[in-house]
Amino acid sequence: MRRLALIGNWKMYTTPSSARSLALGLVERLGSIKDADIVVSPPATSLAGVGEAIANTNIALCAQNAHWDDEGAYTGEISVKSLAELGCEYVIVGHSERRVIFKESDEMIGKRLVKVTASGLTGILCVGEKEEEREEGKTEEVLAKQMEIALSGVQKLSIIVAYEPVWAIGTGKRAEIKDIEASHRFIRKKILNRFGKDADNIRVIYGGSVKPENITELVSCEEVDGALIGGASLSIDSFTEIVTRAIERRIA
Numbered sequence: 001m002r003r004l005a006l007i008g009n010w011k012m013y014t015t016p017s018s019a020r021s022l023a024l025g026l027v028e029r030l031g032s033i034k035d036a037d038i039v040v041s042p043p044a045t046s047l048a049g050v051g052e053a054i055a056n057t058n059i060a061l062c063a064q065n066a067h068w069d070d071e072g073a074y075t076g077e078i079s080v081k082s083l084a085e086l087g088c089e090y091v092i093v094g095h096s097e098r099r100v101i102f103k104e105s106d107e108m109i110g111k112r113l114v115k116v117t118a119s120g121l122t123g124i125l126c127v128g129e130k131e132e133e134r135e136e137g138k139t140e141e142v143l144a145k146q147m148e149i150a151l152s153g154v155q156k157l158s159i160i161v162a163y164e165p166v167w168a169i170g171t172g173k174r175a176e177i178k179d180i181e182a183s184h185r186f187i188r189k190k191i192l193n194r195f196g197k198d199a200d201n202i203r204v205i206y207g208g209s210v211k212p213e214n215i216t217e218l219v220s221c222e223e224v225d226g227a228l229i230g231g232a233s234l235s236i237d238s239f240t241e242i243v244t245r246a247i248e249r250r251i252a
């Protein structure tokens, strides 16, 4: 069984001071846990402060996006070089909020992922279908296109794929277990087709309204190697509960 990855995406919530308090609270509750990879992804403006708060603990730092060049005339973008200097070990790429609101293309996401992985960081590639695509029976077609383009230039296997049905993000609606299992199996097949059996260690995690009440059922699925957690990662109690329940289920 692959090692659990439990990743909190704080999106554009928290300020530098409240992010630091949240991080210090998590360090107290989760800082010495060794049975899972615990990762937090604060807004870019809080990476330095959160990085300091979690230094020398088992909680790792993640950025929410990164550019494909080391520097340049790219107002508003952030380089992997800067993120690495701040202690980031992970970078999320292709989150549906980037795809839908900011119109990031699969090609752009692929370039970001190549840079992140080539720089020695782990890229968390988010993929997932919209509600109308699911209703039209196009889920696998959408996942195939997102995966094929994003992974086409990637040479290093330092990747986690997050299956996040767009309609389940921040809505309280979670996909049904049988649908999650089917999509995870399809994603794994695409990973193995692209990289061969060396890629069997790549984790496929689920995201979309994950909460303490549903994490046990999710990680009971063999195909689910962890979770990307948005809203519920903003509370020390609920993120701690998610991590604790996931680990308990895995070692049971």
Ligand code: PEP
Residues within 6 Å of the ligand: 009, 011, 164, 168, 169, 170, 171, 172, 207, 208, 209, 210, 228, 229, 230, 231, 232
């Ligand atoms: C996310 O931000 O990737 C996410 C899944 O959010 P939520 O858990 O709030 O649905």
